[in-house]
Amino acid sequence: MPVELQVGVVDSGHAAEQASLLLAGRRFFLTDAGLGEGPLLADALGHGSAVLHAIATRASAARFSVAQVFDARGVTSPLQIAAALHWLRERGVRLVNLSLGVRQDRPILREAVAALVADGALVCASSPARGEAVFPAAYPGVLRVTGDARCAEGQWSWLDSAQADFGAPLRVAGRAGASLGCAAFCGYLAALLIERPELSNEQALAIMRARAAYRGIERKVGP
Secondary structure, three states, X not given: OOOOEEEEEEEOOOOHHHHHHEEEEEEEEEEOOEEEEEOOOOOOOOHHHHHHHHHHOOOOOEEEEEEEOOOOOOXXXXXXXXXXXXXXXXXXXXXXXXXXXXXXXXXXXXXXXXXXXXXXXXXXXXXXXXXXXXXXXXXXXXXXEEEOOOOOOOOOEEOOOOOOOEEEOOEEOOEEOHHHHHHHHHHHHHHHHHHOOOOOHHHHHHHHHHOOOEEOOOOOOOO
């Protein structure tokens, strides 16, 4: 019998047909006074729905606590993300997916991530395939994940590069990019934790590295 796993997702929400997968949901938004909280709104971007789909189709027994941090323009802030992570920490999630990144290193976000990691949560965050690092992917203890065009369904790569630790299929439900690669890898990791809930974080990651279809970054051949 598959074991239910609580996965935290920080994104733009979920689709109406995904409501049965939720354990809890909370929206975090900015106000003139600072930070506001409230019930989830409809996913105006569709990105969170695609992320949830990417994880759930690979780990059918996973259930989700969804923190909504994006507005209709696709904008968020370190304050909102940090508040979402504190909420997920209170809920005791084992695995967190952050298919997002901000350019600024902010103490409030760094401390929220560090607290989750210290509690034993596995945190997956998307990292661009090239260019400057983003946060929270660049924080210690976070699994940096990007898209890898080499990976077919059911495959992931152990990159161990300056940009990312793992890569995974980057196309999901008509969307593509590092954020969807992160969600796909999170789904594969969730499936392993459901199958073998006794694994420590170190054991689970050792298995993910050992089962990787590719090791190292893709080397282009020719002119």
